[in-house]
Amino acid sequence: MRTNLLLAVAAFTLVxxxxxxxxxxxxAPAADALCSAPTxxxxxxxxxGGYSVSQLEWDAELLTIPKRARTRYxxxxxxxxxxxxxxxxxxxxxxxxxxxxLDDPQxxxxxxxxxxxxxxxxxxSSVEDNAASDEAVQAYYDENKDKYSRPMARARHILxxxxxxxxxxxxxxxxxxxxxxxxxxxxxxxxxxxxxxxLPWATRERWVPEFADAAFGLEPDQVSEPIKxxxxxxxxxxxEKRDMQPLDEVRPGIERVLTRNAVRxxxxxxxxDLGLQARSGPRDGARGDKIITPAGKAPExxxxxxxxxxx
Numbered sequence: 424m425r426t427n428l429l430l431a432v433a434a435f436t437l438v439x440x441x442x443x444x445x446x447x448x449x450x451a452p453a454a455d456a457l458c459s460a461p462t463x464x465x466x467x468x469x470x471x472g473g474y475s476v477s478q479l480e481w482d483a484e485l486l487t488i489p490k491r492a493r494t495r496y497x498x499x500x501x502x503x504x505x506x507x508x509x510x511x512x513x514x515x516x517x518x519x520x521x522x523x524x525l526d527d528p529q530x531x532x533x534x535x536x537x538x539x540x541x542x543x544x545x546x547x548s549s550v551e552d553n554a555a556s557d558e559a560v561q562a563y564y565d566e567n568k569d570k571y572s573r574p575m576a577r578a579r580h581i582l583x584x585x586x587x588x589x590x591x592x593x594x595x596x597x598x599x600x601x602x603x604x605x606x607x608x609x610x611x612x613x614x615x616x617x618x619x620x621x622l623p624w625a626t627r628e629r630w631v632p633e634f635a636d637a638a639f640g641l642e643p644d645q646v647s648e649p650i651k652x653x654x655x656x657x658x659x660x661x662x663e664k665r666d667m668q669p670l671d672e673v674r675p676g677i678e679r680v681l682t683r684n685a686v687r688x689x690x691x692x693x694x695x696d697l698g699l700q701a702r703s704g705p706r707d708g709a710r711g712d713k714i715i716t717p718a719g720k721a722p723e724x725x726x727x728x729x730x731x732x733x734x
Contacts, residue, residue, distance in 0.1 A: 461479070463477050463479045463480070465477045465478035465479040466478050468481050468502075468506055469503075469506040469507075469510065471510050472510070472514060474510050474513045474514060476506045476509045476510055480509050481502075481505055481506060481509065484505050484508055484509050485505055486545075547686050547689070547690075550682075550685050550686055550689050551682040551685060551686060553685070554681045554682050554684070554685030554686075555677075555678040555681045555682050555685075559681055560670070560674055560677050560678060560681065561670065563677050563680070563681060564670050564673070564677060568667065571667050571668040571673055572666065572667060573626060573666075573667065573668050574626065574627065574639075574664075574665070574666050575624045575625060575626055575664070575665055575668075576624070576625065576627075576638050576639055576661055576663070576664045576665075577621075577622065577623065577624045577625075577661070577662045577663045577664075578621075578622055578625075578638045578641075578659055578660060578661045578662060579602065579603070579606065579615070579618075579619060579620035579621040579622060579659075579660050579662060580606070580610070580612070580615070580620050580622065580634075580657045580658060580659045580660070581602070581605055581606045581609060581610045581620050581657065581658045582610050582611050582612040582654060582655050582656070582657050583609055583610065583611060583655055583656055584611060584655045584656070585656070586649060586651075586656055588609065588656075589649035589655075589656035589657075589658060590649060592605055592609060592658055593646070593648055593649055593658050596646055596658065597646070602619070602620065602646070602658075602660055603619025603620060603621075604619070606619045606620030607619055607620075611655065612654075620660075621662070624663075624665075627639055631652045631653065631654075633650055633651065633652045633657075634650065634652055634657055634659065637650045637657070637659050638659050638661055639664075641659065641660075641661040642661065642664075643661055643662060643663055643664060644660070644661070644662070645660065645661060646658065646659070646660045647659040647660075
C-alpha cells in the first residue's frame with residue numbers, strides 16, 4: 424500500500440517537481456531525468472473518460488506490486504485491474520491539478536521525493552536480483568549443508584485397533600494386495616486414509632518412538648509387520664528416505680536470506696560513505712539458523728503426521 428501511494432504521488436512529478444528545479448544538492452541534468460516522462464510509443468491497452476493506458480504505463484504500474492504477488496495479475500481480470508488503477512490515478516491527478524495542488528511547494532517537493540524513492544526501489548530490486556542468482560543460491564547451499572542436514576522419511580501406514588485384523592492385512596499385503604486400497608478401506612487414521620495411508624516427509628521426532636523406530640529401520644518399499652503404539656496397530660511402508668533437504672525445497676528461504684543480506688550490505692555501505700550509523704547485528708543466516716521450509720515445518724492434521732497423534 425505504501426509503495427502504491429508513493430507511486431501515486433510520484434505521478435505529480437511529470438509537472439509538479441519542475442524540470443529545471445534541482446532542489447538540495449541534485450544537479451540540473453539529474454532533475455531533468457527525474458521529472459521528464461520517457462518517450463512512449465507502446466500500444467494503448469485501455470481507454471476510458473478521455474484517458475488512456477499504454478503498455479509502458481501498465482508495465483510500470485505492475486512494478487509497484489511486490490514480486491511475489493504479481494502472478495495474480497497474469498489473468499484477464501488481473502490485467503484489467505492494473506489498467507483501471509492507472510486510469511484512476513490519471514483522473515485523480517487531473518483533479519489535483521484542477522485544485523491547484525501542483526503549485527503547492529510542499530506537494531511539489533513530496534512528489535519529487537516520491538519519484539526519487541521509486542528510482543531507489545528500482546536500484547534495490549536490481550541488487551536483489553543479482554544476489555539471488557542460481558549460482559549464488561547453489562553456493563550458499565553447498566557452504567551451509569549442515570543447516571539442511573535433516574534425516575527424514577516419507578511413509579504410508581494402515582492403522583487398526585485389532586491385532587488380528589492387522590495380521591490379516593499384513594498377510595494380504597505380503598500376498599500382493601494393494602497397500603493403498605487396504606488403507607482406504609480399513610485404516611482408522613482419518614487424516615491419511617483418503618491418501619492411501621500416505622504421510623508427508625517427517626523427522627524421527629514427529630512420530631511416536633515405536634512408529635519412528637520401525638519406519639527409520641526400513642528401506643524404501645519395505646513393509647513392516649504390525650507395530651503396536653498407543654493408537655493401535657500400524658502396518659508401515661517406507662516410500663523414501665533422505666539425509667538432506669534438497670535444494671529445490673529450501674531455495675525460497677535461501678533466496679530470502681541472500682536478498683535481505685545483499686540489500687542490507689548495500690545500504691550499510693552507502694550509510695558508511697555518508698558517515699551514518701549502519702545497522703548493527705549479524706546478517707541473516709550468520710548464526711547458523713535453519714531456514715524453515717514447508718517440508719521442515721511441523722506437519723498439521725489429525726492423522727499420524729501430526730505430533731499430537733504420534734506422541
